[in-house]
Amino acid sequence: MPGADGIPLVPPGLGLEDIQEGSSTHKIKPDTLTIPVLDSTRVTFGPGFEICQLVTGFESRQIFIERLPPDVTSTDLTEELKGFGEIIAVYLPERLREGATNLTARVTFSSHEEAAQAALTLNGESLFNRTVSVRLSSVKSTSLGKGTLRDGDVLLEIPVAQKIAYAGYNTAEEADKAIALANCTELEGSWVTAARHVGLPSIGLFNVRFQGLPPSLKREELTRYGRNEGVTMERLKYESLPNALKCLRKLLEGFGELLSLEIPPGPYKKGVVRGWARFAAARVADNFCRKNSGRTQGWLGDQKLYAHHIRSIAYTLPPDVFDVLEPEIRLLRLFFQESVRGVNIDAVDKRSWLAPSAPVVVKLSARDMPTLTRLKTAFEQLLRGEKLTGRDGEIIWEDFFSLHAGIAFLDVLQKNHPGTMLNRDPRRRTITLFGPADKRAMLGSAILAKVAALRSAKIYILQLPPTIIGFFMSADLLKLQQELGHENIWIDLSKRLLKVRGSEDAYKAAQLAILHVQDPRTRSTRPRSAACPVCLTEVTTPVTLNCGHSWCKACLSLYLKSAIDTKVFPLTCLGDGGRCSHRMPLRIAQELLSPDDFNALTHASFLAYVHTRPSEFHYCPTPDCTQIYRTAPREAILQCPSCLTRICPSCNGEYHENRRCQAEIDSEDQRLFEEWKASHDVKPCPGCKALIERSAGCNHMACTWCNTHICWVCLKTYEKADDVYEHMRSVHGGIGL
Structure with missing residues (x-):
């Protein structure tokens, strides 16, 4: 993959974390790499880990x-x-x-x-x-799918338009038969329930109460559930649901911009019609609920309307991904519903009637932002999957998985573990697993077994003559690595050993390479290597940059790792006594560093970039939230993509709904104070900056705080009062009174 040194850093095929609905495509320079450093924050690094572009999670095009x-x-x-x-x-x-x-x-x-x-x-x-x-x-997340926040939604609950009737029966059997025929059935679009009734009205020996009957139902029509001894009906609260919905819409529109009102078709169970209203602004939704929920409405026959301000996030998932995650999503829904009131996870799956490839929309909803934030965090953990790690937590990766054989191995493994999915990312040198925990564990175990087999394969050891080590470290080693695989051959310089992992054929290939290097005709054409810029000795295990300077592999690795602590970027070659300005290619760092160290280096560059620009970047005010945002216009309202906190760009604190920003108040107070100072002849002392008001007398002032003597006309200072008077007479023509 050539970059600044001839190998371009191009991203691999889209992985799970790269799937975004409506995402745009950008031309990627061959010597740059774009990766997420925070959830929703993407940084493009150039050679030397210099930041070429930073797009925060608050920004959207x-x-x-x-x-x-x-x-x-x-x-x-x-x-x-x-x-x-x-x-x-x-x-x-x-x-x-x-x-x-x-x-x-x-x-x-x-x-x-x-x-x-x-x-x-x-x-x-x-x-x-x-x-x-x-x-x-909504900003794009680095997680799978695209979460769209909706905070202007209101869940509405109104009683259905229904008749309630009481019927009497001579025997318990007749009453129970009527209940069985009527209970939980649909009648003319209404959902009917029936149960034994004790008390008034009492019509027969055994009475049944019918609820949810159509408003137009007549008394004699109850005989459909069996012969009765008489029927009594309660007075209708209101007669027409369509008319009630018209009144509801009018009420909603009176509070602010209403984007939509959605009422699903009946039948409506439990005597309640549930629907959704969507306002353009969260404050309108909150105001509507505060003033109307739990209050009686005349158009409902003096029954109560209930309204709940619901915050929600909708994610669009590819169907195959949803199928893998669905068991985990179901468990997450049950956990939250049992522990938190007013929380739900709904999946809208349109594949059965739209198309098999239609995406599935997963909607998270809660009644307050902190709960929605918790739900979002847990759900996006499912979307991010589980990185394959070892027992001590280190990220597991073998270069074998970058080869065709390794890719084929993972493809077969996934097919043999239905209900799971894996993402192989050679760029980040990680394997991510998706699916239920038990199936994920089985898939991970199979991959770890392969890694263990690779690491425990038979290793052949060949002694290298001292005279050929330097020659063997360049093209000969590269050629052998290309033939046998980079992960299967390496050199132990301290003991002058060449180690080969694999079959006897690999061992023989390494022997032939050594014989080739020992050939005098081959050695005579090889130039002598220069000293390493770090240790200033003969280069061992050389890494040569395009600028022509060769480094010891260990020295270069140490140099790269040290930047994690020093945070001085961009990283350049130290050749020519530190005068070389050639920037370190990213692909060299990827090859030399472990995935954890490479990630730490990119994060160090990111932090250095942000911390040196305090006027441009700010941290989210929520404790423990690591998101950053750029300075924005005073009129804007920012929303953190991680914790969903709304932020005021004027004071950089939480957005203060329905009250003035403290920064605006301070600015207004400062303006009024400046006007007051100008009208009352108030000036700051040139020495200690204490404010002084001149009410009368000459233009000689003495600060009571620092004892500085001041000419009030030009604010020039003197140590003695006599010097001030002399100055006022010679420069200003008098002392002034």
Whole structure:
């Protein structure tokens, strides 16, 4: 894979962590590497681990424009929005739902700044003669799938329009038969329940109470459940659900921008109609619930309406991934439902009627943000999978898994373990397992067994003559590694040994390579190596950079690891007495360092970059949350992709809904204070900065804090009062009174 030294760092095929709905494709330079350093924060590193680009989890290049006319086209939108910046793509749904009058478009800009400015400017403004709602899209997560936060949803519960009837029967058998025929059945779109009734009204020896009957049902129609001795019906609370829903919509629209009202079709069980309203803003949803939940409504016949502000995140998963994760998702749902009230995980699987390849939407919902954050964290742990590690926690990787034989081995292994999935990532040198814990353990054990077999394979040891070690460390070793596999041959320099893992044929190939190196005709053409820039001795196990300087492999590894602590970047070659400016190729670091050390080095570069830019980057105010965000316009409202906390960019604290920002208050107070100082002849002491008010007298002032003598006209200072008077007379023409 050639980079700065001839091997490009190109990402492998998309793995599970790279699946993103609507993700965009960027041209990747051959000497760069883009990896996640935090959940949702991606960094592009160049040679020397210099950061070329950093995109935080708060940033998005996409906006959603809602409430557009249904006939608007992508060309129309591109023309209308081009003033905000370069538009990369415009997505419009292929078809609208029948009767829909509003269209939602997704627009991708070339940068986050352009998208943010468009969202701030257009939200609530007129576009194509419509007042539109514009928002930045949810940030992309490094986890599988794309989580979209919705915090303006309200779960509504209203009583159904129903008749309640009481019927009397002469025998218990007749009453029980009527209950059996009616209970939990559908009648004209209504869900009927029936049970024994004791008390008033009492019509027969044995009485039955019927609930959920259609409002239009007549008394005589109850004979469908058997002959009775008489029927009494309660007065209807209200007669028509459609009319009630019209009143409900009017009530909702009176509180703010209502994006949708969804009421599923009946029959409705337990006498309750449940539906969803979606507001454009969380504060509107919260205000509606606070003022209406648990209160009686005249249009419901003075029955109570219940409304719960629900926060939710929807993830879109590929169907094969959902099938693997579904048992774990089900267990997660049961755990949270048993331990926390008002939490749910719903899966919308449309494959049976849409297409076998249709994605599955998994929706997490909770009544408060802290609970939703916990649910999100647990769910995304499933999406991230389990890294294959050893007993002591180190990441397990063998270069064998980068070869065709290793890839084929893993493919066969996954087929033999249905209900699991694995992601092989040679770039990060990791294997990630997905699926139920027991099946995951079996799959991991099979891979670990292969690793153990590789590491315990027969090893042949060949003694190297001292005169050929230096010659053997260049092309001859590389050629042998290409033939036998990098993981199957290495050199122990301290004992001058060549070690070969594999069959007797591999052993013979190594013997032939040694004979080739010992050939005088081969040796005579080899140049002598220069000293290592670190140890300043003859290079052992050389690693040669494009600049021509060779390093000892151990010295170069130590140099790279030391940067984890020093955090001085970019890393450059130390040749020519430290004057060489050639930057360390990323692929060299990947080959020399373990996955853990390489990750630590990228994280060190990231931290160094952020900490040297305190005016540009800030940490999320939630304790223990590691997310960072860039300074944003005062009008923006930021939302952390990890803990979901809303942040005010003015004071960099939690967003203060329905109250003024403390930074704005402080700024206003400071402005008023400056105006007051100007009108009351107040100035700071030039010596100690203490504020001094001149109310009367001459222009000589003496600070009571630091005893500095001051000319009030020009604020020049003196040690003695006489010097001030002399200055005022000669420069200002008098002492002033």
